[in-house]
Each structure stands twice: as structure tokens, then as C-alpha cells.
Amino acid sequence: MKKLINDPKAVVDEAVEGFGKAHAAHVTVHPDPLFITRKDAPKPGKVGLISGGGSGHEPLHAGYVGYGMLDAAIPGAVFTSPTPDQIIPATAAANAGAGVVHIVKNYTGDVLNFETAAEMAQADGIEVRTVLVNDDVAVEDSLYTAGRRGVGGTVLVEKIAGAAAERGDDLDAVAAIGRRVNDNVRTMGVALSACTVPHAGVPSFELAEDEIEIGIGIHGEPGRHKIPMENADGITDRLLEPILADLKPAAGDKVLLFVNGMGGTPASELYIVYRHAAKVLEDAGLVVERSLVGNYITALEMQGCSISVLRLDDEMTALWDAPVNTPALRWGM
Amino acid sequence: MADTPAGNTLGAAWAADWLRRSAAVVAENRMALIELDRAIGDGDHGENLDRGFTAILAKLDEETPATPGAAFKMAAMTLMSKVGGAAGPLYGTAFLRAATAVGDAPELDSALLAAALTAARDGVVARGKAETGDKTMIDAWTPAVDAAVAAAGNGETPAAVLTAAATAAEAGAVATDPLIAHKGRASYLGERAIGHRDPGAASSALILRAAAQAAESAA
Numbered sequence: 001m002k003k004l005i006n007d008p009k010a011v012v013d014e015a016v017e018g019f020g021k022a023h024a025a026h027v028t029v030h031p032d033p034l035f036i037t038r039k040d041a042p043k044p045g046k047v048g049l050i051s052g053g054g055s056g057h058e059p060l061h062a063g064y065v066g067y068g069m070l071d072a073a074i075p076g077a078v079f080t081s082p083t084p085d086q087i088i089p090a091t092a093a094a095n096a097g098a099g100v101v102h103i104v105k106n107y108t109g110d111v112l113n114f115e116t117a118a119e120m121a122q123a124d125g126i127e128v129r130t131v132l133v134n135d136d137v138a139v140e141d142s143l144y145t146a147g148r149r150g151v152g153g154t155v156l157v158e159k160i161a162g163a164a165a166e167r168g169d170d171l172d173a174v175a176a177i178g179r180r181v182n183d184n185v186r187t188m189g190v191a192l193s194a195c196t197v198p199h200a201g202v203p204s205f206e207l208a209e210d211e212i213e214i215g216i217g218i219h220g221e222p223g224r225h226k227i228p229m230e231n232a233d234g235i236t237d238r239l240l241e242p243i244l245a246d247l248k249p250a251a252g253d254k255v256l257l258f259v260n261g262m263g264g265t266p267a268s269e270l271y272i273v274y275r276h277a278a279k280v281l282e283d284a285g286l287v288v289e290r291s292l293v294g295n296y297i298t299a300l301e302m303q304g305c306s307i308s309v310l311r312l313d314d315e316m317t318a319l320w321d322a323p324v325n326t327p328a329l330r331w332g333m
Numbered sequence: 334m335a336d337t338p339a340g341n342t343l344g345a346a347w348a349a350d351w352l353r354r355s356a357a358v359v360a361e362n363r364m365a366l367i368e369l370d371r372a373i374g375d376g377d378h379g380e381n382l383d384r385g386f387t388a389i390l391a392k393l394d395e396e397t398p399a400t401p402g403a404a405f406k407m408a409a410m411t412l413m414s415k416v417g418g419a420a421g422p423l424y425g426t427a428f429l430r431a432a433t434a435v436g437d438a439p440e441l442d443s444a445l446l447a448a449a450l451t452a453a454r455d456g457v458v459a460r461g462k463a464e465t466g467d468k469t470m471i472d473a474w475t476p477a478v479d480a481a482v483a484a485a486g487n488g489e490t491p492a493a494v495l496t497a498a499a500t501a502a503e504a505g506a507v508a509t510d511p512l513i514a515h516k517g518r519a520s521y522l523g524e525r526a527i528g529h530r531d532p533g534a535a536s537s538a539l540i541l542r543a544a545a546q547a548a549e550s551a552a
Binding site: 033054076077078079080081082083084085107108109112116138140144145146149197199200202204205217219220222223224 | 371460
């Protein structure tokens with residue numbers, strides 16, 4: 001496996017260093033313990049919004065630090081959650097006295113580390129609310145698993161809750177709207193190829209040339225089923241079917257359709273998926289009001305994509321449209 | 334501890350030796366643990382533990398812990414701050430509860446060792462909310478604790494207590510092979526996790542064996 005790296009153990013530190021230099025106008029990088037804050041954090045009176053997780057999902061999360069989205073992001077090692085000694089100072093840096101919302105993807109490691117950090121930050125007098133993101137419908141029977149994973153929907157939660165915090169909503173209101181987004185978004189992903197974690201040096205799982213993995217998470221971890229390769233429309237149908245079965249939208253519902261690249265799939269292919277997904281939703285009587293297409297929550301160089309469908313209400317739509325100015329998402333200003 | 338015969342207690346030197354041996358065995362098995370985790374998780378377990386125990390070695394080189402409890406606490410804080418993922422909080426909690434159980438006792442006898450292992454296991458259960466049979470590190474820890482408590486009850490030496498624990502943990506790790514996972518990332522695989530050993534149970538067995546070897550070498 002060929003990678004543009006110097007030392008497998010220095011990948012995260014060097015990447016964050018470069019990120020900080022490239023986006024010096026937006027962010028400040030705190031190297032030890034490692035976290036990234038908005039240049040103007042903490043913003044007086046504003047609820048702080050932070051998230052974090054394993055590195056390797058760029059632009060998630062550091063790419064979403066800035067006006068209208070996150071106040072701080074905490075990168076862990078590649079595909080590994082950050083630790084409480086990173087999360088606690090990031091929480092303090094994001095706190096302007098109005099409290100901090102932790103947006104946590106539902107993976108055992110993320111949950112344990114954020115839970116510990118939230119307890120300790122609250123012991124230091126910072127009010128913390130947690131929004132757990134678990135939008136992945138690939139996990140069929142959550143009774144016997146760690147529950148549904150947090151995947152593509154995380155980006156939508158961060159954007160919409162970020163806009164709510166920016167307009168001045170209080171702590172409970174920001175957390176409530178984050179949860180409302182999570183309750184209304186469903187996601188399903190597919191891998192056409194595996195990815196290689198730099199320090200492991202070997203692909204995270206094996207896929208034959210004519211096989212695809214349906215129902216992957218964002219870590220290159222295997223999904224539920226391997227099936228023979230199909231065309232784009234066929235794969236899109238397979239992803240949408242469980243999403244719609246679970247979300248149960250009614251005809252006339254307004255939705256946001258998000259086709260996310262896993263890092264190794266060209267934009268043209270994502271648009272081919274979007275084309276068919278939009279048609280399927282419209283045929284089902286839904287109104288595709290907003291869209292997002294591109295690499296927003298990735299798994300290193302994995303080929304594949306995920307589809308997220310978010311059922312919108314007017315407030316969510318307005319918050320989605322609100323100005324945002326981050327390294328990876330920018331509009332309206 | 335004046336009335337305790339030599340070899341019937343373990344002190345700070347044993348605890349430090351345990352941590353050093355753990356670091357060595359984790360480094361040696363880094364790729365093997367990555368392979369186990371790659372099969373049913375995300376392939377970072379060996380890397381993460383190696384990073385944590387390497388940091389423990391650096392701390393041991395700076396300062397020798399005065400008591401076993403101090404060594405456990407140092408290990409706990411270092412693992413929690415360096416490992417991340419699920420393994421950091423789980424192993425960190427295990428060592429922290431063990432530290433609390435032994436307090437500032439300068440020497441641990443068999444009963445106190447068994448109590449420390451029990452507290453460590455209970456901590457992992459509380460944090461991870463896993464039960465026996467969920468295909469997690471608990472499947473190594475619970476038989477290890479049962480064996481340690483039984484051995485201590487039979488008046489065995491600390492080294493024998495730890496050897497019994499390590500042997501039971503190894504068997505417990507092997508016994509995770511046919512299980513479906515109910516916790517952690519492997520749980521998403523359903524039946525496809527069958528036939529693969531749980532990486533956390535495997536690393537737990539390695540670390541408990543290191544404890545036994547350190548005790549044998551101290552005896």
C-alpha cells in the first residue's frame with residue numbers, strides 16, 4: 001500500500017499541523033493534548049458545540065470547526081476515539097458559560113471516553129449535554145449489539161445544531177434540536193473496496209474484485225453482508241430500501257438527501273448514485289428539498305458511499321440554510 | 334507483614350515488573366492483536382495498547398512507584414490518557430479499581446491480590462456493561478477472577494494465584510472463538526464473528542500471564 005506519509009505513528013499530528021496552517025484564519029490547533037478550536041472560541045453567550053472521534057474520517061470533525069457549526073473538534077488516533085484528557089480541555093475551551101453540547105457517534109470507545117470526560121467537566125462546573133448519533137440502519141437488531149452506529153447523519157446533526165447554537169439557542173434547546181435531527185435521519189453505506197489504516201499497513205478487511213460489502217460503518221469495519229457487485233442503480237436501491245423501511249416517510253414529506261463518499265470514490269459516481277436515489281424518493285412521493293453530495297465523512301481511501309435521508313421540518317430547513325463558514329462546509333456568507 | 338513468610342507477598346517491584354512485562358508482551362503481540370481485531374473489529378487494538386504500555390514504560394523509567402497501588406494508579410491514568418477507543422477506559426478502569434482495592438498496602442498477599450483482580454473485573458463490567466458470553470474481555474476476566482479467588486481460598490501463594498488466573502484467562506479467551514459478539518464493534522458482524530477470538534480477551538490473557546511470570550520471578 002502506497003501512502004503519502006512520513007511515519008505511520010505521526011500521521012495524525014502531522015495532518016493536524018498542516019490543517020492548522022492551511023486554515024489559520026478559522027481555527028487554532030492545540031497540540032498537547034490535541035484538539036482544535038474555532039479562532040473566536042469561546043464566543044460570549046453562545047452554547048459550545050464540540051465533537052470528536054477517530055481520525056481518518058476527514059473532513060469530520062475538524063473540517064466543521066467554525067462559524068455556524070463546531071466550536072471544537074477532538075481527533076483521536078486513526079479510527080480510535082480521543083481520550084478524556086483531550087476532551088476535557090476542549091470542553092473548557094468551548095464553554096462561554098452557557099454550557100457545551102457533546103455530539104458523540106455511537107461507538108463503544110467514543111461513548112466511554114466522552115461519558116468520562118462529560119462527568120469530569122461537569123465536576124469542574126461546566127454544564128454538558130450529550131447528543132448521541134445513531135443513524136445507521138445497517139445494524140438490524142440493536143438488542144444484541146452495541147446499538148446503531150453514528151455515521152453520515154453526524155454531519156447533518158453538527159450543521160443544524162451548530163446553526164441553532166449560533167442563533168443563540170440555550171443549552172437544552174441546542175441539544176434537543178440535535179436529537180431531533182438524529183431521530184429523523186437514517187443512513188446506510190456500502191464499500192466497494194477496503195481501506196488501509198497507516199499503522200496496520202494491511203487492508204482493514206478483504207473484498208474480492210467482484211464483491212461489495214453492504215452495511216459498512218465508517219471505520220472500514222466489515223458490514224453485515226457481502227454480495228456480488230451490482231450496477232449503481234441496483235446498489236442505490238439496496239441502500240435506500242432499509243432507510244425508507246425504517247424512516248417510514250409519508251407521501252409529501254420533505255427530505256434532505258445526502259450522498260456521501262467514503263474517500264475513494266469520484267464525485268461523478270456519487271452523482272450517479274444521487275440521480276437514482278432522488279428519483280426513487282420522488283417516485284415514493286417525497287419532496288427532495290435539500291441535497292448534499294461529496295466526501296464529508298470518510299474512511300480513509302475506502303471506495304464506496306453512504307446515503308442519508310433526513311426528514312425535514314421548516315425549522316431544520318432554515319437552520320440547514322443558515323450561514324456556515326468552516327474549512328469543509330461554507331455557504332451563505 | 335512480619336509474620337508472612339518470604340514469597341507470600343508481592344510488592345512494588347513486582348507491580349513494576351508486571352507492567353514492564355506487559356509492555357513487552359503487548360509490543361511482541363502488537364500485530365497479532367491487530368490481526369484479531371481486523372477480523373472482527375477495526376484493527377486498532379494492538380496499536381492502541383502498544384501506545385499505552387509504551388507510555389507506561391516511559392513513566393516507570395522516570396519514577397519507581399512506591400507501592401503496588403501507586404503502580405496500578407499510574408498505569409490506569411496512562412492507559413486512559415493514551416489508549417483511546419474502548420480499551421483505554423476499560424483497562425484504565427480495571428487498573429484504577431485494582432489500585433483502590435489495594436490502597437497504599439506495601440505488600441499484597443493472596444487474598445488482597447484476589448480482591449484486586451475482582452475489583453478490576455467489576456470495574457470493567459460496570460464501564461463496558463458486558464456480561465459473560467458477550468465475547469469481550471470479560472470472558473477472560475471472569476474465569477480468571479474465579480480461579481484467583483479459589484486459589485487464594487485454598488491458601489496458595491500469590492504466584493500460584495496469578496498463575497491460576499492467567500491459565501483461566503487463556504482458556505476464557507479461547508472460549509470466545511465460537512461466540513457471537515454482543516458488545517463493541519464486533520457486535521455488528523452477527524454470526525460472522527463466530528470463529529474469531531475476541532482481541533480484548535486475548536490481550537487480557539497476555540497481561541495476566543505477565544503478572545504471573547513477574548510473580549514467579551519475584552518468588
